[in-house]
Amino acid sequence: MSDDRGQVFTLEAFVAALVVLAAVVFALQITSATPLSASASSQHVENQEAALASSLLETAIANGSLETTLLHWNEQNASFEGASPKGYYQTCSFDTTFGRMLARTFEDRGMTCNVNVRYVGGDAQVHTLRVVHVGEPTDTAVRRTILVSLYDDDRLTPSNRRLSNTTASSFYAYSDASPSDLHQVVQVEVVVWRV
Amino acid sequence: MARLMGVEPRAGSTDRGQLLLLTAVGIASLLVVLALLLNTVIFTENVATRQSSTTDVGDALGFQHAAVQETRAAIATENSGTGTAADMKTNVTSHLGNWSALAAEYAALDARHTSVRVASITYSANASQTDATSDLSNSTGAPDWTLVEGADAIRTFTMTVTPSSLIDVNGNDANQSVLDAQGVFAVTFDGTTKVHIYRNGSVVTVRKTTGPTDAGTVCHDPNGGVIDFVSMTFNGTQCPALDVLPLSNSTIAIENGDAAVGTYSLLVDGNAADPMVTSRITNVTIDVSYASKGLTYGKTVTVPAGASP
Numbered sequence: 001m002s003d004d005r006g007q008v009f010t011l012e013a014f015v016a017a018l019v020v021l022a023a024v025v026f027a028l029q030i031t032s033a034t035p036l037s038a039s040a041s042s043q044h045v046e047n048q049e050a051a052l053a054s055s056l057l058e059t060a061i062a063n064g065s066l067e068t069t070l071l072h073w074n075e076q077n078a079s080f081e082g083a084s085p086k087g088y089y090q091t092c093s094f095d096t097t098f099g100r101m102l103a104r105t106f107e108d109r110g111m112t113c114n115v116n117v118r119y120v121g122g123d124a125q126v127h128t129l130r131v132v133h134v135g136e137p138t139d140t141a142v143r144r145t146i147l148v149s150l151y152d153d154d155r156l157t158p159s160n161r162r163l164s165n166t167t168a169s170s171f172y173a174y175s176d177a178s179p180s181d182l183h184q185v186v187q188v189e190v191v192v193w194r195v
Numbered sequence: 196m197a198r199l200m201g202v203e204p205r206a207g208s209t210d211r212g213q214l215l216l217l218t219a220v221g222i223a224s225l226l227v228v229l230a231l232l233l234n235t236v237i238f239t240e241n242v243a244t245r246q247s248s249t250t251d252v253g254d255a256l257g258f259q260h261a262a263v264q265e266t267r268a269a270i271a272t273e274n275s276g277t278g279t280a281a282d283m284k285t286n287v288t289s290h291l292g293n294w295s296a297l298a299a300e301y302a303a304l305d306a307r308h309t310s311v312r313v314a315s316i317t318y319s320a321n322a323s324q325t326d327a328t329s330d331l332s333n334s335t336g337a338p339d340w341t342l343v344e345g346a347d348a349i350r351t352f353t354m355t356v357t358p359s360s361l362i363d364v365n366g367n368d369a370n371q372s373v374l375d376a377q378g379v380f381a382v383t384f385d386g387t388t389k390v391h392i393y394r395n396g397s398v399v400t401v402r403k404t405t406g407p408t409d410a411g412t413v414c415h416d417p418n419g420g421v422i423d424f425v426s427m428t429f430n431g432t433q434c435p436a437l438d439v440l441p442l443s444n445s446t447i448a449i450e451n452g453d454a455a456v457g458t459y460s461l462l463v464d465g466n467a468a469d470p471m472v473t474s475r476i477t478n479v480t481i482d483v484s485y486a487s488k489g490l491t492y493g494k495t496v497t498v499p500a501g502a503s504p
Contacts, residue, residue, distance in 0.1 A: 009215075016219030023223030027230035032237050043244045054253070120300050145260050145305075147298055149268070180290040181272060185297035 043056055046142055046192070049111065053144040053190045056105050065097035067132070067190060070097055070117060072157050075170040080131060081158045088130035089115075102132070112195050117186040119173040129172050131188075141193035150184045214407060223470040232400045234404040255485040256354065258298070261481050262311045265294050266498040274500055280318050287479060288313045308486040314495060317477040319350065322461040327357065331380065331452035331459065338453040344446045347464040350463035351425055351488045354446075355383070356392055357397075358419040360439070361393040371404035380455035382424075390437070392422070401429055403436040412436040476500055 003066060004117050020153035060066035072081045079087035092113045093103030117130040117135055163183045168174045173184040235372055269290040273283040287358050295311040302309040321345055324331070333340040371389055374381070379393045391402045399419040404411035420430025427437040447461070464477065477500055484493040 012213060012216050016215045019216075019219045019223050020226075023226040027226045030230050030234060032234055034321060043241050047244060050250075054257075118301055118304075120297055126304060134405055137335070147301070149265060149294065161491070180269075180286055182290050182293055185294055187301040 020088070022166050046140060047191045050142040050144060052105055052109075053113075053142060055108070056101060057144060057146040057188065057190060060098050061146060061148065062099070062100060065101060066146075067150070068157060069096045069098040070148060070150070070173070070186065070188070071154060071163075073171060074158050075156065075161070075166070078170075078172075086133075089132045090134065092132060092134065094132070098130075104191055110194060111192055113193075114191040116189045116191075117173075117182060118189065120175070122175070128171075137191050138193045141191050143189060143191045145187050145189045148186050148188055150181060150186065152181045152183045153182055154183065210294050211400070222310045224274075251487050251490040252492075254487070255490060258302075258309050258471060258485050259483045259492075259494060259496065261298070262291075262295075263496055265311075266479050266481055267501060268497065272499045274475050278474060283318070283474060283476055284316050286463065287476070291481065302485075306483075306488060309486050310482075312482045314480040314482050316479050317464065317476045319475050320463045321461070321473045321475050324458050327355070328456065330360070330454075330456045331356075331402050331449055333449075333452070335412060339450050340391075340448065340452065342447040342449060342461060342464055345444060348443050349425060349445060350445075350462040350464065352461045352463075353424070354392075354422045354457065354459040354472060356380070356419065356422075358394060358397070358399050360454075360456035361392060361394045362454050363396065366395055368393065368395065368402060369410060370408050372407040374402070374404075375407075375450075378451045378454055379453065382451040383450055384446070385446050386446070389450070392421075401436055403435060412413055462496065 025148075057066070060069075069080075072135065073079075077087075082090065084090045092107050093099055102115070103114055112134045113132060114130070114134060114137060117129050117131055118126055119129070122129045152161060154163050155161060156163070156166070156171065163171065163174075166174050168188065169193045173186050175184045204458045220407075229230075266287075269287045272290075273286055276285065291313055292309055295309070298311070299309050299448065322342055353472075362377060364374065364377055364379065366393075367377065368374055372390070372391065374391045377390075377393075379391045380399075381389045381391045383389045388405050391400075391404070393400055393402075394465070395415075398415050398417050400413055400415050401413050401422060402413040414429050414432075414434040416430045416432070418430065422429050422434075424437055427434055429437070478497050480495060480497045482493070482495050
């Protein structure tokens with residue numbers, strides 16, 4: 001065997017090692033590990049948050065707490081009763097049954113929420129009113145909505161006034177367009193994200 | 196060792212043909228393929244669990260559920276009132292039409308279309324008298340009056356009369372015309388079939404006849420009791436005299452209502468033609484539709500009335 005081939009073999013070994021090392025580094029870099037982790041951007045986590053929001057809204061409709069919160073309106077202040085000076089609650093845990101449900105469902109799990117209500121005004125346009133506004137949602141926030149019917153016989157909880165006796169300036173979802181006992185149909189939106 | 200023509204193998208050759216390098220390239224390729232495979236699996240699972248397709252289905256079913264709940268509320272509102280069938284239809288249609296229009300406004304913001312339309316309404320008519328001390332004339336005192344006209348089907352019809360208030364015919368009950376001549380209390384079906392209720396001495400008698408000269412069939416009970424025209428029983432006992440009553444598309448009337456004191460309860464399908472009879476919605480059939488970019492959904496749902504308020 002010729003002695004001058006030893007250097008070639010050594011060089012070959014180095015090159016082989018470099019090739020394997022480069023392949024390992026490349027494989028580790030291209031593997032997408034984020035979806036496998038329980039981070040905020042995980043699809044499974046988003047699905048769980050969406051399911052929680054949907055279940056919460058369905059339960060709130062069934063036990064009437066959502067409608068009660070929507071009617072917890074102070075006509076004189078033109079804001080929700082007990083809300084901040086801005087007219088809306090600035091925390092998910094405000095003093096109604098629905099507020100306590102939000103706190104137990106989201107805040108206890110390290111999440112927070114915004115709640116908005118949409119209604120068709122007297123100008124036939126859809127308006128949005130903040131019920132709860134904690135902050136701007138992240139890119140991974142989930143959103144769920146539900147329809148709530150308000151009837152002429154329903155009463156605002158602070159004043160006990162029937163909706164049929166309210167005016168456009170006293171109640172945000174006032175409507176005189178419905179010929180039946182259905183006063184208004186509003187859409188409640190819950191936006192949830194992890195903090 | 197085979198010898199190739201013109202080729203002499205070198206003695207003691209250890210040329211491995213760059214085996215180490217080729218093996219390293221093979222391992223590197225394997226690692227890259229594994230990484231690509233893992234990424235493919237992760238991406239596939241991610242796409243499969245996204246909510247974009249399942250959210251549409253959930254929203255469609257949620258809208259349908261909301262429409263059913265609203266329909267049920269509309270039915271309860273109408274059944275708690277005393278409106279006519281025509282009024283009920285107008286109110287329910289208006290209620291759901293308004294609800295559908297408002298719901299569609301919100302759906303349009305999310306590039307969706309929703310609608311609810313009343314397809315049909317089924318009614319029942321309810322008539323009853325619960326005061327056991329009143330005779331069976333109508334509210335204006337007329338002894339001969341129509342209870343219900345053109346009933347699609349009789350669901351329940353019971354009557355309880357006070358034996359002492361009935362006419363005692365003393366055995367003079369040969370046929371329908373004989374009983375009519377004595378002013379005996381009767382329930383008539385379509386004007387021809389009559390069920391006379393009277394006394395022979397102290398025994399309460401129920402006789403069904405189909406014509407003026409028909410002697411008909413009869414059943415007795417010494418104590419009277421509940422007459423159930425649908426179950427065909429008299430005081431809980433089967434009464435053959437009641438077994439061929441025309442119980443569909445019937446007009447039911449009372450004759451000589453002042454010759455009996457007691458109570459009755461009647462529930463029939465169809466609209467109530469008589470102002471004394473209260474209409475009630477049995478069920479409402481609605482057409483629900485939902486459309487989004489990836490889903491078109493439509494279903495006809497029959498919503499039954501809930502328990503009486």
